[in-house]
Amino acid sequence: MKNVREVATDLLLKIDRSQAYSNLLLNQAIQKNNLSGKDAALLTEIVYGTIQRKNTLDHYLKTFIKKPLNKLEDWVLVLLRLSVYQMVYLDRVPDHAIINEAVVIAKKRGHKGISGLVNGVLRNVQRKGVPSVGSIADHRLQLAIECSHPEWLVGRWIDQFGEERTREMCTVNNTPPSVTARVNRLKHSVEVAIERLKNESVEAEPSKLAPDGIRILSGNLPKSNVYESGALTIQDESSMLVGYALDPQPDDRVLDACAAPGGKTTHLAERMGNQGEITAIDIHEHKVKLIEEQVERLGLTNIETIAMDTRKAAKLFKEETFDRVLLDAPCTGFGVIRRKPDIKWGKQSEDIERIQKVQEELLEAVSRVLKVGGLLVYSTCTIEAEENNSQIERFLDRHPEFEWDGSFSSRMPASVKPYILGTKDELQILPQYFNSDGFYIACLRKTSKKGGDETC
Known part of the structure; x- marks a missing residue:
């Protein structure tokens, strides 16, 4: 052996x-x-x-x-x-x-x-002993070597965030991530879940970022009866914020696009009290099965799953079918480097341009099936401006029937309100803010039919 x-x-x-x-x-x-x-x-x-x-x-x-x-x-x-x-x-x-x-x-x-x-x-x-990196004259290269990130990526981040925040981000990216989980409020409160885990030798504390979240301090969470009973879902705290942003109501019809593996889908269902209707779609059949496994474990009944390309949503669903749409778009994943360190070595700058085009196509598709007055939440697990704010700004330029939501901040936990970007309804979490995943969320409202026919 x-x-x-x-x-x-x-x-x-x-x-x-x-x-x-x-x-x-x-x-x-x-x-x-x-x-x-x-x-x-x-x-x-x-x-x-x-x-x-x-x-x-x-x-x-x-x-x-x-x-x-x-x-x-x-x-x-x-x-x-x-x-x-x-x-x-x-x-x-x-x-x-x-x-x-x-x-x-x-x-x-x-x-x-x-x-x-x-x-x-x-x-x-x-x-x-190993040589010092202090003798490297180029400060971007020095930072890249010292914090072990590709030089091209460090350069992009310095241009976007400045050298100090880039250094902080690269440093955090080299630390092990915490295990965090979301409490299924249909079964337990956060306090009860923590107490029951303690009885199984799993120590946890409430999340400082997401009200439904807990952070595991020690113990084997997946082997606990509390987890297996459907009272918990392993999910990063930043990812949980999407549920508050979309804020689905019990009688809503919701589309969750690019939904696998189902963490956000099931959070939406729990927040809806297992009422209303959620359609969760993903292009990969094997990943749709992951959603279905989560749905069954959590005891949820208001979720329908479909294996399909989100870009074809307008062909399957009639225009203005859904009250709320979540597009958790495919992205470069630079916000989750702590969990998948190989991401930083496997990507190139061309990948950013390539994925932008896919994101744009997805946004175009889901925008058509949202009702007038409905809410569109766009999210990614990256920190790249081209995939996030710039992508949404381009979408708004093309779609005058959409605007920033206007009430996003009121729905979000107090912990993240200082990071909501100005007067816009968008949030950029960097990994060092809460020792969580880097994440972006934008919230848009559809105010009229495409073409400018005012209906509200």
């Missing part, structure tokens, strides 16, 4: 080659290798940490390796990265144990020359 560091080497190599999401492959690896407890925790820490700190680790390694790093065999570079990550950022395992195990793995996978290289590089790191 492979040990944890061998599994980590294989896993990181697979992530690099396939550009697959690390969280999915990590869960599969833990199950396949029957890891639990400390071993599962160590594997998770090594894999996420090595991905998060990739270009910082490469900066360190360049000092000790004469040839360009891309001339090394892929697995050798991965092994060196994860070993240096442990030596620099973890303190529970002695350096000599890390080095010895790396050499053993190198001997098994390669030849004597490679094991000698690995041994020599790591012993030099142990003896000399």
Whole structure:
């Protein structure tokens, strides 16, 4: 059986080659290798940490390796990265144990020359220590290396948010996310849910961001009876804010577009008291099944699911069918880097332009099926202005029948009101604000039929 560091080497190599999401492959690896407890925790820490700190680790390694790093065999570079990550950022395992195990793995996978290289590089790191990044003259490059983010992305963020907020964001992105959950108010209050979890050795506290949320301090939430009974849904606190923004009423007909995996869908249903009607659509059939599993676990009955492309919504539904529409649009995901650190290495600036076009098409489609007087909420889990505020401003320029809602702030929790952007009904949460996901929400009202026929 492979040990944890061998599994980590294989896993990181697979992530690099396939550009697959690390969280999915990590869960599969833990199950396949029957890891639990400390071993599962160590594997998770090594894999996420090595991905998060990739270009910082490469900066360190360049000092000790004469040839360009891309001339090394892929697995050798991965092994060196994860070993240096442990030596620099973890303190529970002695350096000599890390080095010895790396050499053993190198001997098994390669030849004597490679094991000698690995041994020599790591012993030099142990003896000399890693180089400082302070000597890097370009301040954007220095920040990118120090906080381990792509230079092009750091540059974009500095232009949008300034250097100080960018540094704060990059720093938070390298910290482990909290486990948070939403309480199903149809079953329990927040206080009762916390008390019942305590009886199962799960410690939790109320969310400071979302009134329906709790933050887990210790314990195994998914294995608790409280969770399994449908009283809780694992969801980030920022994501919960969408439910307050849309504020669906018990007799509303609601469209949840791009709804999978169903966290927001089920929150809307709970807030509607399991009344009214929610149509949840997603393009992927297997993801629609995830929504259905959540609906069944939570005991909800007012949700209909459909596997379809949201861009074809106007063909399936008549114009002005829905009282409220939620479009949680596909995006670059730069707000969830803490949960999926490989996102920052797998994206390029061209991806922002590509996803903008998809978002635009989705907005056009759902705007047609919203009733006059109805509410449209647009949300993303990114912090990119081009996908957020700029996208909505362009939509409003094209659609005079829509305007900013006007009452958005009154529906939102007090914790986020300072971050609502000026007189506009939009909210941009950066990860450092609440140690939650980066998230954007815009709230628009349809005031007339397209073309300017006033009806209200």
